[in-house]
Every structure is written in structure tokens, then in C-alpha cells.
Amino acid sequence: MIYLILFLEFFKIGAFTFGGGYAMIPFIQETVIKHEWLSTAELVDFIAVSESTPGAFAVNISTYVGSQVGGFFGAVCATTGVVLPAFIIILIIAKIYDKFKNSKTVKGAMFGLKSVVVGLIAATVISIALEVFFASGLSVSVFTTTTFWFSLVVFALMLFLLLYKKLSPIIIIVLSATLGIAAGYIGII
Amino acid sequence: MKKEKLKLYFQILLSFMKIGVVTFGGGYAMIPIIENETSTKRKWISGEDLLDVVAISESTPGPIAICAATFIGYKVAGIIGAFMATLGVVLPSFVIIYIISIFLKEFNTYDIVKYAFTGIRAGVLALIIKAVVSMFKKAPKHILAYTIMAIAFALVVIFSANVLVIILSSAVIGIVASIIARKRGKELK
Numbered sequence: 001m002i003y004l005i006l007f008l009e010f011f012k013i014g015a016f017t018f019g020g021g022y023a024m025i026p027f028i029q030e031t032v033i034k035h036e037w038l039s040t041a042e043l044v045d046f047i048a049v050s051e052s053t054p055g056a057f058a059v060n061i062s063t064y065v066g067s068q069v070g071g072f073f074g075a076v077c078a079t080t081g082v083v084l085p086a087f088i089i090i091l092i093i094a095k096i097y098d099k100f101k102n103s104k105t106v107k108g109a110m111f112g113l114k115s116v117v118v119g120l121i122a123a124t125v126i127s128i129a130l131e132v133f134f135a136s137g138l139s140v141s142v143f144t145t146t147t148f149w150f151s152l153v154v155f156a157l158m159l160f161l162l163l164y165k166k167l168s169p170i171i172i173i174v175l176s177a178t179l180g181i182a183a184g185y186i187g188i189i
Numbered sequence: 190m191k192k193e194k195l196k197l198y199f200q201i202l203l204s205f206m207k208i209g210v211v212t213f214g215g216g217y218a219m220i221p222i223i224e225n226e227t228s229t230k231r232k233w234i235s236g237e238d239l240l241d242v243v244a245i246s247e248s249t250p251g252p253i254a255i256c257a258a259t260f261i262g263y264k265v266a267g268i269i270g271a272f273m274a275t276l277g278v279v280l281p282s283f284v285i286i287y288i289i290s291i292f293l294k295e296f297n298t299y300d301i302v303k304y305a306f307t308g309i310r311a312g313v314l315a316l317i318i319k320a321v322v323s324m325f326k327k328a329p330k331h332i333l334a335y336t337i338m339a340i341a342f343a344l345v346v347i348f349s350a351n352v353l354v355i356i357l358s359s360a361v362i363g364i365v366a367s368i369i370a371r372k373r374g375k376e377l378k
Contacts (some may be wrong), residue, residue, distance in 0.1 A: 059286075087271070112366075
């Protein structure tokens with residue numbers, strides 16, 4: 001039965017997330033947390049793995065969760081589930097493309113979807129920020145830990161490099177990992 | 190004739206496997222590589238059609254890579270072509286992530302990996318904020334769009350509302366708003 005659940009949950013994710021990539025994270029997060037397939041920390045770790053390996057994020061995360069929950073066939077079911085909606089919809093659209101392109105309903109829906117995705121990912125930022133800075137719970141004592149300040153410095157530095165130096169995600173991950181390893185062996189974290 | 194068709198299917202599979210192997214991070218990073226392989230090299234699709242594919246991917250659910258593979262595969266060789274292209278683009282990341290999923294949990298027991306991920310989590314947070322910024326830039330510049338963003342954000346952060354319901358509601362709101370705008374002789378943008 002786990003195969004069917006994996007297939008259906010990832011089918012839903014594939015069918016209702018527009019824009020691809022990070023736009024899919026809020027819905028994926030809700031699903032994996034609900035089923036206790038991954039914790040937020042594990043999800044964040046996997047985003048890094050996915051950025052450092054080839055392929056689309058949605059495909060990678062579905063393969064990973066499927067494999068963790070249901071082995072090889074779990075991975076097949078989850079990946080098929082996430083791919084299938086796009087496959088079917090594109091086949092239909094390839095036939096009626098001109099109508100689709102000029103549809104006022106599609107344009108209206110896109111207005112709403114492009115807006116909502118910003119709010120949803122911003123909400124994800126909050127939960128991931130809580131995980132990064134307050135992994136051991138929300139309390140004042142967090143501010144006295146060097147791990148908190150280390151995370152804050154890495155975060156601020158990487159955000160600067162991304163926004164103003166336009167570094168690629170994979171370089172950001174390699175840099176953050178290197179800083180983490182250095183800080184770990186120095187004994188800061 | 191039949192032999193030629195088989196050769197074409199095989200060629201599609203191989204081309205999209207190549208695309209699947211070399212695109213790290215997925216999303217828009219895949220577009221130039223898809224263009225080089227399918228348009229410049231193979232002449233399967235014109236540059237203009239490829240732009241259409243990107244536009245379609247934005248207004249349909251699912252990862253951009255899957256949408257593009259299905260669409261191009263279908264244009265070149267019908268439904269089997271679509272299937273081969275999609276299989277090709279998914280296969281490399283499926284294999285890589287499946288292998289990683291077997292080892293990732295064991296990796297996590299090493300100190301060096303733990304340190305690396307402490308740094309990486311802060312870096313991923315920066316990556317996601319970058320995604321929010323670029324999606325905000327692509328979103329409609331309209332008071333209704335900002336309202337949708339704010340409400341979606343608040344509903345998830347404060348009330349842990351269901352993400353799927355929020356996504357569908359925003360599409361409906363967009364459709365209704367565009368109908369109202371048209372009745373007033375305006376266009377919702």
C-alpha cells in the first residue's frame with residue numbers, strides 16, 4: 001500500500017506545483033512532514049544534495065523519498081507519480097497549443113499562481129530559518145551559542161554572494177560546506 | 190522505415206539522457222543545454238518553438254525539464270518519442286539519487302559530513318531566499334498579486350493552512366479577477 005501512497009502523493013505534487021524547482025518546495029515540505037517521511041532538516045540537506053547532482057529537484061526528491069520509504073519500487077512509484085501529470089498535460093497541450101497560449105482563463109490562473117508561489121516560498125523560508133538558526137528550540141540561550149552566529153555569518157555571506165556576485169548554487173554549497181568543515185575542526189560548531 | 194524509427198527513438202533517449210546528466214540544479218539552468226542538444230545540434234525544434242516550450246512549462250505543472258522533454262519528444266516522434274525523451278531526462282538523476290539514498294544516512298554519521306551540512310543548511314537558506322526574490326520579480330506587479338502573496342504567507346506561517354487549497358484558490362481568484370477586469374474593459378497583468 002505504501003507504493004500507492006507514494007505514487008498518489010507525488011502525483012499530487014506533480015499536478016499542482018507550477019513553475020518547477022523551488023516553487024515545488026512548500027507542497028513537498030507539507031507532504032513529507034505530514035507522512036513523517038523526512039524532517040525539515042533532512043529536506044534542507046537534500047536540497048543541497050539535489051543542487052549538487054544532475055536533474056530536476058522534483059524528480060530528485062521523489063526518487064530519494066521513495067527510496068527511503070519503499071526501497072527501489074518506492075523510488076519508481078514516487079518518481080513516476082511526480083513525472084506523470086506533466087507528461088500527460090504536455091501531450092494534450094502539444095495538440096491544442098495555440099488555443100492554450102491565447103486562453104484568457106489560463107492567463108488569469110497564471111496571475112494567481114505566479115503571485116501565490118512567492119508567498120508560499122517565503123513561508124518556507126521561515127520554517128527553514130527556524131531549522132537553521134533554532135534547531136534546538138526557540139530560546140534566548142541560542143544567541144550565546146557559536147553555532148548560531150556561525151550559521152548567521154555563513155547565511156549572510158552566501159546571500160551576498162548569490163545576489164550581488166551571481167555565484168551558482170553549486171559553488172554556494174561547496175563554499176558553505178567548506179566553511180562548515182573548517183568551523184567544525186576549529187571547534188566553533 | 191521501421192529501422193529508421195527505432196534509431197530515432199534511441200537517438201531521442203540518448204540525447205535527453207545527456208541533457209539529464211549535465212544539468213545540475215535543474216530548472217532554467219537546463220534551457221541552454223536543451224537548446225544546444227535539440228535545436229542547434231539535432232535540428233529537432235526551432236529556437237522560437239523552444240521559447241514556446243519554456244512559456245508552456247511556466248503555465249503548466251511539473252518540472253521544466255519534464256515539460257520540455259515531453260513536448261520536444263512528441264514534436265519529433267509522437268507519443269513514443271515523448272516517452273523516450275522523458276525517460277531519458279529522468280533516468281540519470283534517478284540512478285544517481287537512488288545510489289545516494291542508500292548511502293546518505295550512513296554518511297551522516299561522520300563528523301566531517303555533519304560539519305559540512307551545518308554550513309550547507311545556512312547556504313541553502315540563502316539559495317531559497319534568492320528563489321523568492323527572483324520569483325517576486327517575475328510575479329505580476331499589481332495590488333491583488335501582493336495581497337495574494339501576503340495572505341498565502343500568513344495562512345501557512347500562522348495557521349499551517351493546506352498548501353494545495355491555497356494554490357487552487359489563488360488560480361480561481363486570478364481567473365475571477367481577470368474576468369472582472371475584462372468586464373471593466375481592462376486587462377489584468
